[in-house]
Amino acid sequence: MQRGLYAYAITRAGAPLDLRGVAGITGAQPRLVTHRQLALVVSDVELAALQGLSDEDLSETGRLAGLARQHDAVVRAIFERAPVLPLRFGTVVTDSSSSVRLLEERHDVAQARLDEFTDHREWGVRLFDTSDGETSSSGTSTSTGARMSGTAYLAQRRSELAAAEQRREFVASAASAVRATLDGHASNCVPRTGRAQPNLLLDTAYLVPVAAEPAFLAQVDQLAQEMAVDRLHLKLTGPWPPYSFAQLDVEEVPRD
């Protein structure tokens, strides 16, 4: 049976990190491989446990869901105790010496990231338009009973289009208002990509200092109430470990 080390995240080596009682991938006990100021959190894994996942469906009870939750549980356990730089799900290194090499090659940039993440948590903010295009449909429902003249139809169509255009402009300005208001409370923010939904106006991850959280959350509450009046739904998720900010420029820009 082929084995490897499943790697969850990079953290600091300095502070003692007690992960007893935390179950990792396939129930294995996570441990630390330390090198200079960094530690890689790993656990033993049989490669077969991760193989063939691509054929799985993404259901709540599927294998992938279970493994993703185990991965998240370890990252969160570190997150509750120390700054954490999460790795992509499914990262497996061969052994302890390759763990050390991983940390050595990324030492300075990982350190800088951990500094940024110290006393910070990620919050997700999404803004949805929940009006369902009712501005344009309200016109048709009133006049479907009677047969309409061509001119009347065109006039109605024009007013529908004007209303839809007005709504588009309104939601765009609402989205930029949310952005402008919340950006001030966060240390960093990234637009999240991947969801292409017609009614999704804004999808942003915010890295918020713990000290600024009450103000940030109060602001979100207030915005959500204001937006609800205009049939806009502001959805908050979190707190998350800084998943959306976990990038190392080493990998982003290929070195020559």
Next chain:
Amino acid sequence: MANQPTPYRARGGSDSLGELLERVLDKGVVIVGDIVVSVLDIELLSLKLRLFIASAETARELGMDWWTRDAFFSSAGHQLTGRDGDHSLRDENEELRHRVAALEQAVRQQALDAPAPLVREAAPREAARQQRERGSRE
């Protein structure tokens, strides 16, 4: 709206699987090179995730999102609030159930109170029809 919902309050680990998968599959530091063992096709998995979310959204738009409110399928089921609010749907169901019960009661009452007119009304018409048929045959 009577009960103003605050559904964005998904705080405290009730985030859905989709939200979690979006983060662990799509985000996080990617390690490349010979120190990593390639065991799964993460690109394919995140592509599948996107398709899954897109189809789930489509289903939601078509109203086929019952599982998101079902505690068996979704840990956040009982907390999830739909577009119009879970409560309004439940209230509407309750109201409809009451109305059906009231209508059944009324029908039963009517049948008990006046069984004769229903029969009497039908009988002459039936007799007339039979007479007409007999007449046309002769």
